Amino acid sequence: MDCTILNSDLLGGLPAMTLDDEHVGVDDLHSASESDSDGEFTKNRKPRCPEFHNESDSLNPQFEKGMIFGDKDTLKQAFRQYGIKNRVDVRFKTICNKKVQAVCKEGCPWYLWASRFDPKDKSNLAWQIKAYVREHQCMMSFKNRNATYKWLAKTYIEKYKADPTYSSRLLKKDVMADHVYNVSYGKCLRAKHLALEMVLESHKEQYSMIYDYLGEIRQTNPGSTTIMMLDERVFIRMYICLQSCKDGYKAGCRSVLNIDGCHLKGYYGGTFLAVVVVVAVDANDNIYPLAYAIVEAENQSSWSWFLSLLGTDLEIRSLENITILSDKQKGLVEAISEVFPCAEHRTCVRYLYSNFKNSENFKGKNLKDALWKATRATYVKEFEDAMAELKALSVPTFDWLKGKDPTKWSRSHFSPRSKCDMLLSNLSECFNKMILDARDKPILTLMEMKVESAIQQCTRCWPTHAGGQKYQVSAGPLNQHAIDMEHDECLNYA
Template sequence: MVKKHICSGLIERVHQPLARSDWVAKKIKGHLLDQPKIKAKDIVKDVQHDHRVRLSYIQAWRGKEVAREMIDESHKQQYHDLPLYIEKIRRTNPGTEVRIHIDEGKFKRLFITYRPCIMGFVSECRPLIGINGTFLKGKYQGILLCTIAVDANNGFFLLALAAVENENYQSWYWFLSILSELLNRYLNLPALTIISHRQKSLPEAIEKCFPTCFPSFCMQHMGKNFKGFMKRSANTEVLLMLFWKAARKATIGGFEKIMFNIQCADLEAYDWIKNIPPKFWADAYFSGSRYSHLTSNVAEYFNAWILSALEKPIITMCQEIKIQLMARFEEKRELGNTWSGMLVLKAQ
């Protein structure tokens, strides 16, 4: 008889050959949502660490497949539950605008702008928005379109978003026409500056939905296209720097001087740039105000901010974005309470 107990209270369990796939699936479902490409060998390590159960590789693989089926079913069920979710949003968030487009009984598009978002934009933000789309990474994929404003302290501010089937003229027009309808309710709203990429369908939809706006092409996007066009040139970086310099020149004379330098350096580069009307990208010719924003990077920042939500089922995604927004609004409110002056920090 052993008189002294020497076993640890955290005994590591041995291999469990009878661990069922459904048990493994329930334990790893959260991991799979966060890391859709997680490998079976990593699942073995996670289960051993979290539950002190050692799985074989095949048990982990089978559990992953069952978990994936559970998640896929969750994606499908959430599309089925969307009408109830939309009704709940409308009931609990008065003034929030939600639209859904169903085609032949199948989900096609969802538009959401929360009341604090649209009211905050109208009353506190500059009349400038960046527009962009990013891929949804769940089972049914699709595109998340967004319009992002810039607040007084140069932070991004969500105006509206939409989950759509593809990034094309029809989806952009559907999204922007609803946004235009909502903003037209505010009669004293100044004309918008809208920064977007040059994809053919988007500028057309912007012109149709916002005929009085000042459209601007994103210099970051044009710069990437320019580098792709000039990839064989040894002077690409220098020419790109001149391209940006031309965009920032405030006078026509200054702009034309830079363009002349580009022409002398590389006629092919000059012709490529000259083919894009400067009224869409050069400060010297721009009719509105871009408030020193030559890119739609605010929309890119937003996309990166919600990256983890893009892999989730549609209702879960919307909820996660909403929770992040609520936390951001509270964080901004608390930050504002620490300011002693009338101006935001960026303006001091």
């Protein structure tokens, strides 16, 4: 079909239209004799062409012949929104730089044809509907090609602003309730990823800002250690230890380190598997974060790299009295032996018990109580009595536990060097719970959410003068999140 003439047969009986008719502009539709000054109109004056206003008409577009759009993209967006709002599966039949032709389902007379408002004026981007048949004779559909994942992301972005954990299943349910459309789960998942990127910025873009982010840390907290490892300009690892955390550890923390890792759940979660956290114990037995890193995987290489940097920052020498408490993370035991050969390494008893109860022969409350009695024993004779009770209950259980080095899990065999009888790695587990909401965020958002969490906690505190240069810090009521964390911690110790 020639783009200069529209055949009337293709328009379903509509009169043919040439490009000469397309040149008729808004000003040409007015009589030359009209006068705006005296308010009088001639009988021959024609009405102005209707215009599409993006702000007011975009949610529920209504088309008519002669309507003018600011540009082609505005026309296309209005067309798709029209199909979604009216639950009709309209589609573009022809779309090019000269014209747009849209139809509905086969057998439905609905039709729209538009072209450039003034093809000769390249600076004028406006488009105009030249032919339009309003009537529909098709059934409303539960599926619509115009309800794309991009439209879903834009429509429901406020949901993700309010709750970044808003799930794809809830999105699918809400689309059915709001628009009566049955969209696929895969489309909802793509919409979720796009919406989160729109809200939290692009994941990929944040990796390009890591260098500046680390530089800002060094500038605002001089002396801080920030290291980023690249492989052919591809991000591999990142390590951060703030100078204020180093000073606090050296000034008042015990020589006990809780070390743990947790998996990331973000867009690149398949590549960046672990976030490594070190938690120390201060004089009040509170959590004191020291250093953290993001690595490509949990293995001996990444653990050794992390522990070596940590030992340098905290000035932990091979002969220093240091106690490390951890689970048996993949490669961690070997890395500790390599980097800190003289350190006392303890295994979290909860991890030991989880392996204990998974065996079919080691089940039952009596066996559980006997195990915990042995771990809590404070001297060797008490430990031996507890093991004798365990042997009387189950010989296989006794043999299994006897094969575990008691210096790693029983208080009766702990070294007095650290002056700490901690059995569980609850401190690092609580820290992991604090950052749970951040683990699926882009890398810099994840880092900043931890800082924001600390700032929010500080807002509950206020100093009171206690004489001289001393102040006592008081704290306001705990929020529900902190209450839940303390409750969980009590359950874990129980």
